[in-house]
Amino acid sequence: MTLDPIKVWTIITCLAAGTYFIRWSFLGLLGDRELPEWAHRHLRYTAVAILPGLIAPFVLFPTITGGQTDPTRLAAALAALCLGVWYKSAMAAILGGFGVLYTLQYLIAG
Secondary structure (H helix, E strand, C coil): CCCCHHHHHHHHHHHHHHHHHHHHHHHHHHCCCCCCHHHHHHHCCHHHHHHHHHHHHHHHCCHHHCCCCCHHHHHHHHHHHHHHHHHCCHHHHHHHHHHHHHHHHHHHHC
C-alpha cells in the first residue's frame, strides 16, 4: 500500500498543529495563572492513568501470541500492580513486573 506524500504530510501537519494547540491552550492561556484546587486534584491522576492505558493492550491482547491472553503477562501485570500498591512506587512496579515477566518466560521456555 502506497500513500501519496502530500496526503501523508498533510496528516502529519494537522496532527502536529492539533498537538501544539492542545498544549498551548493549557500552557499559553493558563501558564501565568493559579489553577483551582479541583484542577490540581484531577491533574494529579494524569500520570497514574497513562501507564496502565499504555500497558493494558500489551497485557490483554499481545501481538506475539496472536492476540491471545498470555498467563505470564497477566502474572507480571498482577505483580506490578501489587508492588506498586504496596510500595507506592512506580519504579518498583515497573521493575517488579519486568522481573516477573522475564523470569516466568525463562522458566517456561527452558
